[in-house]
Amino acid sequence: MSKLCRQVSIESPGPTLKECVFSFDVPVPDVPLYGARIRVAYAGACYRVSRTRSASVCSTSSVSSIGSLTGEMESFGMHNSAPAQYIGLRDGALFPGYEVAGIVDAIGSAAECTDGITVGTRIVLYPYEGVPHGYADYIVVPDFKCLVPVPAELPLSIAAMLPTGALLATNTVCTATECLNSILEGTNRKDRVTMLIVGTGGLALWALRIATHYFGQLPYHDRIHISVASLKDEGFVLAKENEEIKVVQWSEDLYERQLIERTIDACGGPVDVVLNFGTTSRSLHRSLQCLAPGGMVLVTEDIGEKLLPKFAKKAEDMNVNIVVVPNGTIEQLKELVELVANGEIEPPPHSVFPVEEAQEVVRKLCNSEINGRAILKFYNVD
Numbered sequence: 253m254s255k256l257c258r259q260v261s262i263e264s265p266g267p268t269l270k271e272c273v274f275s276f277d278v279p280v281p282d283v284p285l286y287g288a289r290i291r292v293a294y295a296g297a298c299y300r301v302s303r304t305r306s307a308s309v310c311s312t313s314s315v316s317s318i319g320s321l322t323g324e325m326e327s328f329g330m331h332n333s334a335p336a337q338y339i340g341l342r343d344g345a346l347f348p349g350y351e352v353a354g355i356v357d358a359i360g361s362a363a364e365c366t367d368g369i370t371v372g373t374r375i376v377l378y379p380y381e382g383v384p385h386g387y388a389d390y391i392v393v394p395d396f397k398c399l400v401p402v403p404a405e406l407p408l409s410i411a412a413m414l415p416t417g418a419l420l421a422t423n424t425v426c427t428a429t430e431c432l433n434s435i436l437e438g439t440n441r442k443d444r445v446t447m448l449i450v451g452t453g454g455l456a457l458w459a460l461r462i463a464t465h466y467f468g469q470l471p472y473h474d475r476i477h478i479s480v481a482s483l484k485d486e487g488f489v490l491a492k493e494n495e496e497i498k499v500v501q502w503s504e505d506l507y508e509r510q511l512i513e514r515t516i517d518a519c520g521g522p523v524d525v526v527l528n529f530g531t532t533s534r535s536l537h538r539s540l541q542c543l544a545p546g547g548m549v550l551v552t553e554d555i556g557e558k559l560l561p562k563f564a565k566k567a568e569d570m571n572v573n574i575v576v577v578p579n580g581t582i583e584q585l586k587e588l589v590e591l592v593a594n595g596e597i598e599p600p601p602h603s604v605f606p607v608e609e610a611q612e613v614v615r616k617l618c619n620s621e622i623n624g625r626a627i628l629k630f631y632n633v634d
Contacts (some may be wrong), residue, residue: 257389294412295386297626352377352386353412406593421458423580440631445626449527457600
């Protein structure tokens, strides 16, 4: 008789927030020939409304966890002959959990191990297309190229925050760096540039801390000025942790023109690059109006898919650009793991909850009662 393990379904909660979390006993998955079986220790808490690339709801922001990512398995040269049960035991709409950290439980007999990974290695999972859903005691991966070792000094609860929100913020900052470099060193070079981060919660905080780190290493770092447009009071308070960062609160009870004028004034003039982690047409429209001619708004891939067709013509008429940024690469994830492990980038706050409390966690997420990222604990490995 096959051994059983736990798998959790976190579905879209109804008006009463009841019965949106379900637990099942499922067979422990067999180890794939070329891959590995992972014992899940921690997974970022979120739920998804559908299987499409709609926004997840979690404690970082409404877009901090992305389900379907563009990094196809084939782009890593992965073996794709694994049976369907190795990709996910149930419908992906019901079993999200793409922020997964754990340990290698078993290795396939024909697997080609990389990065010194062996049984017992602490890992974080890069969220490739078709990634197995992490709300289970065990998951399997078809190839080692999606596994990133986690140093002993980095707690796995923190490592679980890196594969989606932190990685997306990293790639957005890297893209912004290229944009700023073209402005500072290009034909129509400026002596000073301003970047505005729009958002609240963990995703914007990741971007702020990552940008501060990367920009600090640039030869022209003193010519880059960062401002934050906070969507909530908590984001405003957390952003004030850096006295050099100018903060403007986008209070929805003000007229649109007042918010735009307030933002431009706080930034010392029109903005050159906006990192927009908002999810609404209003947020994007406001960001465009804060830009200097030739400026750029960077949006995440899921937002770009929904809003770019609506705003492309307007951006062209305003002589500004909308740049769609996908989730980062596995190479960026490896670098991010090292930077956080070494203390060069400090992660935003997070709270760990036993997976048995998932129902209550969802309730708190829906009511914004959790400070920082919510992480579900499946197994005590630390």
